[in-house]
Amino acid sequence: MSVPALKQRLPRRRWSITTGSARAIVPSRSGLPSCTSPSILRRNDADRPSHSGSGRLSETEQWELDVADSSKPPTKGARTRATILRHAAESFRRDGYDDTTVASIAQKIGISEGTVFQHFGSKSGLLGAVMDEFYAELHATALDIAGSPGDAEQRFRNLIDAWALRAERDWDLIRVFTQRARYGTDPELDARWKEHNRRYTRLHFDLIEQLQAQGVLKDQVPPALIRDIVFGAIEHIALGQDLSPHMEIREKANQVVDVLVAHHAGQPPIDGRLERIERKLDAALGHGDGSVKVMPEGRTGDGSAAERA
Structure with a gap:
């Protein structure tokens, strides 16, 4: 079955550039977006048949099937897991990694530390699961934007704006992900973080190539460099406002895109010049x-x- 045909059989999703979140229109008892159901994090799909003709599902097919599977009522264990993740995300965001303890999270929920370790193995494993949830939602939003109507430049701007919005709202949590992955001692966490970023920025990479083909972005510049310029600039902007109670990243992120497409905007069509x-x-x-x-x-x-x- 083709991906478009598969999408027609699944619940429609909607995204909002003002909230930066993607929500599947599927009942969810966990309080989390259905597209980020804990079942996504634990599934082993090695033996699942592929709709693309290869031995494994493509990323898009896998994500669509996960959304469909997440409509099933969650088990008690899944609800406990979701509750732990929610409180852990709040704690990591508020207190950072070092000052967050499994004991404090368990006490706040009213469960034993052993239950937390049973689900996640370690504090680093818990952070990894929080990171998985974060990027699952982020990627769902990006998929909707990338596949939405409109020209490639507007979709590219919307993608950048969605990331800038999440950076404004969740920089404290993003900083924990980045610092622990880059400078921590857990190679598995580092690998997961890099894979999430690769998968997420691939959507931006594809649009950059389209814009280069249309002459909106310079085709002499490698697409990977343009991607790195955008994300590097946004990270630099965020770091510059690290201690500010109200971060303002979206407007500056849009200005970064303006700089990249300025050469295109400054060259009107030949008919206009004549x-x-x-x-x-x-x-x-x-x-x-x-x-x-x-x-x-x-x-x-x-x-x-x-x-x-």
């Missing part, structure tokens, strides 16, 4: 008493140099 030249010529020929005539070698009838068009 029209402007004609208007200037008409104005010059109609100047004064109408006696001005364009003569050879750029001189007017009265011997003065003609105004350039």
